[in-house]
Amino acid sequence: MQTHEHQHDEDHSHPHPHAPSAKDDGPPGYYEIMETAMRELLVERKLIGPGEIRRQIEVLDSRTPALGAKVVARAWVDPDFRARLFANGRKACEEDFGISFYDDTELIALENTEKIHNLVVCTLCSCYPRPVLGLPPDWYKAKPYRARAVKEPRVVLAEFGTIIPDDVEIRVSDSTAVVRFLVVPRRPEGTENFTEEELAALVTRDAMIGVVPVQLPTANIS
């Protein structure tokens, strides 16, 4: 029987049924009013600047999985960059791509190989490499993934359609502090003649979280 605890843990896989939203052109909901009121008070009291929120939204909008995909593709084709990425992920992203780490986190790049498969989770909250991947998907922040990825990663991966052979070691990285993790997936076979740009186009957000491999477009049909 399910306990009270389980029902009331952070369980937010469902979309947002609560507040009416601005996009419906209705009046703002309770929490939106709270957000607006708090922001205006902080600006009135000169605790934050009037343009800071808008500027930060621009920062957030400029961060998408396409950035991480460029980093991964470069690591596949450029051995020097690859070495620097694995030595210090944040420095390599800053120096070669101008990706700033606005949240002052560090970055460790984790390499998937024939023998090792990496998977990233944050069981306590929703730590995620936002500077290089943007904001995480809802399922990453919801209870089922957070609760289960550290206990039964192979079952979780199978739910994403990813079957990892038993002789491959699974490493689950649980973020708790200042380090964020970017999975560098395996370069698919048959891409020897691809340009760096063509390779980057293959790399998905979920592959950089570690829940799926990178596949050629034709491989998705099956």
Place this chain on the structure above:
Amino acid sequence: MPEPSSATAAKSLHTVKSFGDQPTWKPGDAIRISVRYPIAHYRVPRYIHGKHGTVEMVLDRALVNNEEEGFGRNAGQLGYYYRVAIPLTELWPGYAGSPNDNLRIEVFETWLEKP
């Protein structure tokens, strides 16, 4: 506490180090995660409390304990975070996957003990 590595010790004059001047643990050290009561604001999840593992790496630069930062204290005693490896078979009795499967997690040094 374990001694600093012999290479460090040989080069150093005998000075007393502040906490946070150098890491307490080194890669390969066997460790156990503390068990703490009562429940409080911990950044070490409950499922690893009391579990045995190995230090994989010392994370760069000593930092303030983020459990302290949770209370608005942004200065004070520095310490190191360690990336620790714990087998999933250690965490979950009866784990059904490969015995090589493991967790990697950052743990602040105040949570690490000799096994």
Place this chain on the structure above:
Amino acid sequence: MTQTAHLVNRLPNDIGGVDAERIEQTDHVLEPWEKRCHALADVLDYHKIISTEEKRRGVESLGAKMIGELTYYERWIVAFANILFQKGVLTPDDLAKKMEEVAARHSGPIEAHE
């Protein structure tokens, strides 16, 4: 005693390894206020008015019921309010008055006291 022990010995956000359902690969485009809320979190952290670590603690201290029933950014904005009150940056009265003012612009009282 065991009826409520789980409320005491495990914080509601500390869920690694607990029983949970199948993963639904859901996502949604953030509503404008949610994105502003995220940006607010970053800006509050830049100024160390509320650091990321304080925000984490603020969310976990909402308690199991609020954590279970509020959405992600609803939890954040309520946690920010609590922390700002605790630190004396704003008073509950400041926020209540400003919320009335914001609601009035949209021609209606706040429907929070049902």
